[in-house]
Amino acid sequence: MLSKTQFFRAENNPSALPQSGAEVLFVGRSNVGKSSVINALCKQKKLAITSKTPGRTRSINVYSAAMKKWLIDLPGYGFAKIAKAQKDLWQAMIEDCIVTRKSKKRVYVIIDAYVGPTELDEAMASWLHEYDISYKIIVNKVDKVPAEISVEDIKLKTVEMFEIDKNDVFPVSAKTKTGFEKLRTDIVSFLKL
Template sequence: MKVNQAEIVISAVSQKQYPKEPIPEIALAGRSNVGKSSFINKLIQRKSLARTSSKPGKTQTINFYRINDKFHFVDVPGYGYAKVSKKEREKWGQMMEEYFSTREFLRATVLIVDMRHKPSEGDQMMYDYLKHFDLPVIVIATKADKISKGKRHKHLQTIIQTLQMEDEDTIIPFSAETAEGKEYAWRALYPYLD
């Protein structure tokens, strides 16, 4: 997809602030610092629409990005970062619960995992949580450029088995460095953008 227009609409902390326009939404989930912002920026060919940070736990709001006036990417807070207070984590949990359980425009979720490592307990919980809401999940296995071609199949199988991925869900090796997987990611998203 050629992206001609991309802008942040709002950083929301509650339902009252969500955008009102009835366009499809694709949520982006993943543990803190796994590369959600880099994924968005690579997909839309912008250097820094989504703010990247070397400090985990930076996304503390639900960020809505309008793309081509056609759909929203919705970046939700990352999980699994220990240096955030329990109270803060509970607040994020409530924010996400509210979004995932009430948002009628949500069509699918991109779950970003690090291809180099077995999915964490948080990744497994997130996948199960999304399936609880009957959401299609596109798993993006990022940092693919760090794994040799010969070992990739094994790494992907580990992710599929650990998450107990359902057959209808897709997994895509991806690299924000080389743009590998970018076209496949768009292709996986297309059915949900109408």
């Protein structure tokens, strides 16, 4: 299933990408762990390139789980130490990739469990809502949350914040690989793998 996923192509121009049969896209702030989550989902270490330094993923990276069934890694938003022109370019790339392509798609917005949702995450969620794009939330890095705070609490807070169904929030840690079973099932069923 997802463990057979392979790199398909990297693209800077969203309209140059062919249509997929179905695709899931991962968005979120720089360094939140989008690429790491893809690796953990696919049980591979180096499928997507990750880095301690924000701003690692710079193009639309398409991974193929099966014929025309894609996982798409995107550049992050909200990376402060980057020229505005580059930021605008990435933002346009993310938005174009999501909106102008008509393939059946679902977006997973990844937030940091330790930092919590930021204004940018809320802006992304309302933008998706406005465009009628279905999305769910992945709360990554739960391993960084102090032991006295329960994952269930984080989940409930996220539910309130995004006004989203409890079943549409997935707490995970790409580091310790926890929480991925449910998320995998969700993606596999959406992509009809």
